[in-house]
Amino acid sequence: MPRQARLDAPGTLHHVMVRGIEKRRIVDDQEDRQNFVKRLGDLAGETGTKVYAWSLMSNHAHLLLRSGPSGLPKLMRRFLTGYAITYNLRHHRHGHLFQNRYQSIVCDEEVYFRELVRYIHLNPLRSHLVTSLSELDRYPWCGHGVLIGRIKYPWQDRDYVLSWFGSRERGARRAYRKYVAEGVAVGRRPELVGGGVVRSHGGWSAVLSTRRSEEELRGDQRILGTGEFVEKVLQESSQPLGRRISAGERSKRAEIIVKEECRSGEIGFEELRMGSRRGEIPRIRSVIAERLIKELGMSLAGAARLLGVSTSAISKILRRTLQRKGE
Numbered sequence: 309m310p311r312q313a314r315l316d317a318p319g320t321l322h323h324v325m326v327r328g329i330e331k332r333r334i335v336d337d338q339e340d341r342q343n344f345v346k347r348l349g350d351l352a353g354e355t356g357t358k359v360y361a362w363s364l365m366s367n368h369a370h371l372l373l374r375s376g377p378s379g380l381p382k383l384m385r386r387f388l389t390g391y392a393i394t395y396n397l398r399h400h401r402h403g404h405l406f407q408n409r410y411q412s413i414v415c416d417e418e419v420y421f422r423e424l425v426r427y428i429h430l431n432p433l434r435s436h437l438v439t440s441l442s443e444l445d446r447y448p449w450c451g452h453g454v455l456i457g458r459i460k461y462p463w464q465d466r467d468y469v470l471s472w473f474g475s476r477e478r479g480a481r482r483a484y485r486k487y488v489a490e491g492v493a494v495g496r497r498p499e500l501v502g503g504g505v506v507r508s509h510g511g512w513s514a515v516l517s518t519r520r521s522e523e524e525l526r527g528d529q530r531i532l533g534t535g536e537f538v539e540k541v542l543q544e545s546s547q548p549l550g551r552r553i554s555a556g557e558r559s560k561r562a563e564i565i566v567k568e569e570c571r572s573g574e575i576g577f578e579e580l581r582m583g584s585r586r587g588e589i590p591r592i593r594s595v596i597a598e599r600l601i602k603e604l605g606m607s608l609a610g611a612a613r614l615l616g617v618s619t620s621a622i623s624k625i626l627r628r629t630l631q632r633k634g635e
Contacts, residue, residue: 352383
C-alpha cells in the first residue's frame with residue numbers, strides 16, 4: 309500500500325515517534341544521549357520549533373512538538389540524518405540506524421495536549437528505565453524533570469506546558485505532577501499511538517456504537533482528534549501548504565545552489581559530476597552536498613544522484629563536515 313503524505317503546516321502540533329531499525333538501540337551510552345538531546349535542542353531553536361514533551365528510550369524516542377516555519381519534515385531529516393552519521397562514526401558501524409520512516413501524528417490540542425504530555429513523560433517509567441515517579445523527577449533524558457524544575461533544558465517550552473495546569477508556576481508544577489502521578493496506574497495508552505477510526509473517535513466503544521447506528525465515520529491514521537478535527541485537517545491538507553517545497557521547486561532550488569557554488573569556485577558542473585578531485589572541487593562538492601541536505605531537506609541518495617557520486621560518498625562528506633564543525 310502506498311505511503312500517505314505527511315500532514316503538516318507551520319504551527320501544527322505533532323506527536324512524533326522514531327524507532328531503531330529492527331528494534332535495535334539508538335543510544336548506547338551517556339555520550340549518545342547527550343548528542344541526541346543537544347541536536348534536538350539546537351535544531352528546535354534554529355528552526356523555530358516548539359518542543360513541549362519528549363522522552364528518549366534505548367531503542368526509540370517520543371516528541372511532542374509544534375512545527376516551525378520550515379515544517380516538520382525538514383527538521384526531522386536534519387535531526388535524524390545528523391545524529392545517525394555521528395552515531396555510526398562513533399561506533400564504527402554502517403547502514404541505517406532508524407526505521408526508514410518516523411511516525412508523526414497531527415494532534416487535536418484542545419482534547420489531547422495534557423494527555424500526550426503525560427503519556428510521553430511516563431515512558432521511562434513504563435519501560436523500567438526508572439522505578440518510581442521520584443526517580444523520574446530526576447531523570448535527565450525526558451522532559452518531565454524540566455517541567456517540575458529539577459532539570460534545565462532552555463529549548464523546551466516549559467512555560468507553555470505549565471500554563472495548562474495553572475496561572476502561577478508553583479501551583480502549576482504541583483498540579484502537573486499530580487496529573488502525572490494519576491496516570492501511572494492508567495498504564496499504556498494504545499489509542500494515543502494506534503490507528504485510524506479508533507484513534508480519531510474515542511476508542512472501541514465509540515466505534516461499536518457508531519456501527520450499530522450505521523453512522524459513517526471519517527478517520528485517518530495520521531490524525532489524533534475528534535471527528536470534526538479530522539475533517540478540518542483533511543480539508544486543509546488539500547490546500548497548498550505555506551512553505552512546503554514541491555519536488556519541482558526543490559529541483560529548481562537545487563539547480564540554483566549548484567550554479568552558485570560552481571560559479572564561486574570557478575568550476576564547471578560537468579567537471580564536478582565527473583568525480584574530479586582537482587583543486588577546489590572536493591570542497592565545492594562538500595558545500596553543495598551540505599546545502600542540498602540542510603536547506604532543501606534532500607535525501608542522501610538524491611544529493612548523490614545530482615552530484616554524480618555514491619550515497620556513501622555523500623555520507624562521508626557529511627561526516628567530515630560534522631567533524632570539522634564539531635557538531
